[in-house]
Amino acid sequence: MPANNCSNPQTKACFRRGDLLQSLQEEQARLKMRLQELQQLKRGLRNSPQDKVPFPVPEVPLVFRGHIQEGMEVPKSLVSDLQICYPMPGGSALVIFDDPKVAKQVLQQKEHQIELEECRLRVQVQPVELPVVTTIQVSSQMSSQRVLVSGFPAKLKLSEEELLDKLELFFGKTKNGGGDVETREMLHGGVMLGFAKDEVAQNLCRIGQFTVPLGGRQFPLKVSPYMSGEIQKAEIRFQPVPQAVQVLNIPDVLDGPELQDVLQVHFQKPTRGGGEVEALTVVPPGEQRLAVFTTESS
């Protein structure tokens, strides 16, 4: 853009001011037109919301809990209930130290010798590295095989399982316009049903309204298309748990409770770089367990 050179004093001395001003004015006219175009488009969408989504979408009640935009960072989505399940093999143990520095020191030695009365147990130690999701991208597309059933009365006296069963039974029958149900799921704004055949889903959406028997009474329910989600991108990063140490390949010599005591004593000895142990759990040989980790604040 020639205008960029305006800050240069040399150019300021240029006497072709007329040309520069004119081209800037023309540019502005173009920009103003484009802006108007976009503003009209936005207004149009706002006034006729149904254009944006081809069918009404279930409503979910939301609340303001005090989150406001801070500076330029705009978190558009909320991530909650983060949980990581870490499989642990048989003959292993998990030690959680109070002080992460102690864990670090313990991990400096890959092998530890645990003193028993008659012998020594040779074990290996390893840090616990958890895969934490750093980026997630989800997009939604209209599904050809799934529908959303909604319009349930507020206080229905059926358990989740019962409701799903009754809906699967009703919408599984061709005489009701339905067909073979492949998947079903309880959602916030209704129930999702997935059919083996596209035509069934389309047919049900076309009919739209159904009277369904639920728990002795008939209820008017609505069937509409379901937007299904797909993960476009998910990236992870391995993050160590600073206070945790995994103990592996523990020889099968002692009973559970005995082993726990022996390990606790060993890892608490400051002479061996150990320290206060917050928690210690053992996985019996020949078995497996899942160590569950959740976010610190929960």
Place this chain on the structure above:
Amino acid sequence: MAAGEDINEVIKKYLKDEEFMKYEQKQESIDRILKENIYLTMEIQKLETELQEAPGSSQIKEDIPETKMKFTSLENPEDDSRFSNISCSFQVSSQVPYELQKGEALITFEEEEVAQNVIRMEKHYVQIMDIGVEVMVKPVPLNSGVRFQEMISQVSVGVSKMKVNVTEIPDELPESQMRDKLELSFCKSRNGGGEVECVEYDKQAGSAVITFVETGVADRILKKKDYPLYINQDCHKVVVSPYMETHLKKFQVFSGISKRTVLLTGMEELCPMEEEIVGDYVNIHFQRTKNGGGEVDMVKCSLNEPCIAYFQE
């Protein structure tokens, strides 16, 4: 032209007064139009991004900040397949933004009925210090923005303990032969490998997925970013990375409505006052049942500048 001399001073010497005035005016117009054009370009970019979402599909794109994890419990699930990967699961849900204008406030009640009641009453006369303000209460118009589709879903990402992704495999051998070479290289325990259950090889992409018989082999191999692949006499380094499986559960697109949070308008005249102080007065007023209110969870007043408030589940 001597160094340090102001250009304008030089031009002034060579032009008649009125010509110089015209020159200065043009200079000012150019500067002004330049600034205006930059502003217009930014506004256009903002709107273009906002309107970019294609109808029929919308997105959640989120960078998750680093969170500290702590050990909670040891579990013994019945389903054996849960031991074959390290799973990270969470719930992700859109937060719906609402632009709070100057002179407006949001108040969240504990009970929906209280919110509905306060809306039904419409006009409220609130005493803020020594000023009496007539405040209007309305439902929050959450759907007047461009975005109508919000999403909520449970996500689980599993990092396999039995499979690894292999990439940058050179395209030097026919498919069947390369598959054999991959299996031979990945079962060498001296390189960290182990008995291979199966190999899925994509010759075109130069990638493969190796499934091992035992868990733990994948972990060993992934300690390094590459692995030696032997092809005849040569050794190639192929890239290894974790094999991930992702699932969505209870995925739903929805449009948000506010049932417990209401919008207060009409407080423009309070604008120079402190937001927190006004907020306290509003809070106290709407907590009193004699004012039609009830237990209040949250109040936010916007008096200084508009702010964006987020609504969530």
